[in-house]
Each structure stands twice: as structure tokens, then as C-alpha cells.
Amino acid sequence: MATIEWRTGKRGRYAYLQWSDTEGQHRESLGAISDHEAETVRLAKELELRTGRTVLSNAPLVGVVAVAYLAWHREQYPTSHYRTAQIVADHIVPAFEYVASDQLGVRQVESWGQKRAKLVAPASAAKEVRTLKAMLRWAIRSELIEHSPATMAVPPQDVTSNPRHWYSMEELMAIYKATEPPKWRAAWQLFANTGMRRAEAHKLPKEQAKGGIIRLCSNPDARTKSRKWREIPLTDNGAAALSVLLEDNETDYVLPIVSANSISLRFLDDARRAGVGGSLHSLRHSFATHQAIKGTPVRTLQELMGHASIVTTMTYMHVAETHRKAAMEGFNL
Numbered sequence: 001m002a003t004i005e006w007r008t009g010k011r012g013r014y015a016y017l018q019w020s021d022t023e024g025q026h027r028e029s030l031g032a033i034s035d036h037e038a039e040t041v042r043l044a045k046e047l048e049l050r051t052g053r054t055v056l057s058n059a060p061l062v063g064v065v066a067v068a069y070l071a072w073h074r075e076q077y078p079t080s081h082y083r084t085a086q087i088v089a090d091h092i093v094p095a096f097e098y099v100a101s102d103q104l105g106v107r108q109v110e111s112w113g114q115k116r117a118k119l120v121a122p123a124s125a126a127k128e129v130r131t132l133k134a135m136l137r138w139a140i141r142s143e144l145i146e147h148s149p150a151t152m153a154v155p156p157q158d159v160t161s162n163p164r165h166w167y168s169m170e171e172l173m174a175i176y177k178a179t180e181p182p183k184w185r186a187a188w189q190l191f192a193n194t195g196m197r198r199a200e201a202h203k204l205p206k207e208q209a210k211g212g213i214i215r216l217c218s219n220p221d222a223r224t225k226s227r228k229w230r231e232i233p234l235t236d237n238g239a240a241a242l243s244v245l246l247e248d249n250e251t252d253y254v255l256p257i258v259s260a261n262s263i264s265l266r267f268l269d270d271a272r273r274a275g276v277g278g279s280l281h282s283l284r285h286s287f288a289t290h291q292a293i294k295g296t297p298v299r300t301l302q303e304l305m306g307h308a309s310i311v312t313t314m315t316y317m318h319v320a321e322t323h324r325k326a327a328m329e330g331f332n333l
Helices: 035-051 062-076 082-098 106-117 122-139 169-176 182-196 198-202 236-247 260-274 282-296 298-305 310-313 318-326
Strands: 004-010 012-021 024-031 211-216 230-231
Touching: 004 035, 004 062, 004 169, 012 035, 024 035, 024 236, 062 211, 082 106, 106 122, 169 182, 169 260, 182 198, 182 236, 182 260, 198 260, 230 298, 282 298, 282 318, 298 310
Parallel strands: none
Antiparallel strands: 004 012, 012 024, 211 230
């Protein structure tokens, strides 16, 4: 049996939970809580004593785990941390902040994922669920908790399949024409001619962009996604764009010193003015797609793009197949 004992002190009324089990009598301070809260705790302890099922948990709340996880994640993945931090802060914490991290259930997380999939793209909802699971697995590895059923939750299925968004030569020219000042026009052209990710180009040192080659190194301050270095030979237009960016540039970096998010937002404005839509990442897709159309071998394209898996590179090949078929139509020797 579990009971509540109330005591009045100088700072108010305090509750104490008392119970007995095979190990003897126990007493735990609950603090200055309401009668309803105290009764909820007492009933939970009663259920635990009768069934052996843990209802009350000493594990840290999800909100507490989130703070520790993001501090670790920032150190381990500085280039991609902004997106994980956004998911945790904007979606995971508001949904589960006061839930004990070892009491979060599979169905609870899957139901949340399905609700999120009705509000955002299924792929985004699935990423949020995977981020939550990654956070809980980290908590187990870090010995903050012993287990968490939610790590077995299945993310919502994404049944959509669309080709990567890329720009034709006409659309790229429209973007360049709509962009001012010249340094940002050159920045977009450099992205399109190298296929660099935003994180790779954001703080690209000048010393890694010379001799007609962009050398992308992976280090603690600026990591490539695959964590492997690669080289990208510059095209004539890429070299010309780099020259514009380096002109009157007194910093140690190729691009102007602004936040990574500012680069993306600036591109969105320019693309909107050009009437083509898309995002900064569309320039990377454009590089890969035009390379595929040109006939670049898939393994070479994988190396240029820095893909960890050739499966990712293969997603660009369908465009090349379409163009090859069109080239052969009406062609008879």
C-alpha cells in the first residue's frame, strides 16, 4: 500500500510518498505539489506495487535529454547541426518535453509521426521520427537511460517519388541575370559548376581553391557529408566565377562572410525573381543532372558529388536515359 503524508513547513505544504515492499519501508519527498498531483503519484505507485510494472520513472525527461543531445550533436556534426537542432527544438520537445525518456512508447511516437505527416511532407515527418529515435539511442549509449521502447517506432512511410529538381541552361542563365551584385551571381555559378553542398562551400578556404581545382577537405571545423575529401576540377565558367569571388576579397574564404542560412535565403530571392523557383540545393542537382546527360560515368559522378553510396548517384541517371532515347528517335543509318 502507498500513502501520502503532508507536512507544513516555513515555505508551504509538502507531500511525502510512503510505501512498503519486500525490502522494507520507504519514504520519498514529492515537494510542494497539489492534492491531485500527489494522488496521481500515489495511484501510480500502487499500480507498480501490485503489478510490478514501472509507472513512475527516475529517468530524465525528454526535454532534459534533448539539451544534452544537442550539445553533443553540435560537437560531432557542426555542418548539419542546424537542421537537427531545429527538429528537436520545434517539434520533438514541444510534443514530449515532460515525458520520461524511458517511458515513451512505440505507438505514442508512431501516432505522432502520422499526425506530423498530415501537416508536413511525409519525408519530413519521417526525418523527425528518425531524429527522435537517434536522440533516444544516444541517451542509451550515454547511459542516461537503460532502454526506451520508442527506439523501435517505425517512421511514417513516404510513398511519393519525384525526380530531383534541377535547372536547364536557360533557367540558370535567368538566375544569373536576376542576381545582383556580381559576387553572388558568381557564387551561384560556382555552385552550379562544382556541385558543392552549402556546408562545403560556406567556409571554403581560399587555399583549397587554386590551381584549377576545388579541394574539399573534411575536418572538425568543416566536414564533408561522407567525411572524405574530394577534388573537383573547375570548368572555364567555374574558374571565372571563382576569380570574381576572390577579387577584392580580403577574407580567408571564397564566399562572402555571412551565415549559411543567409546564403540559402538570398538564393531563394534571386530564383524567385528569375521566375524559376527551386532552392540552393537545386544547383547541386543541376550539376549532377547535366553531368549525367553529358555521359559522365556513374562512378566518376559519384566521386565528384561525394556520395557515400552509388545508389544515390544512380537517381540522376534516369534523366540521362531519357535524353539518350530522345537522341535516337528518328535516327537510322
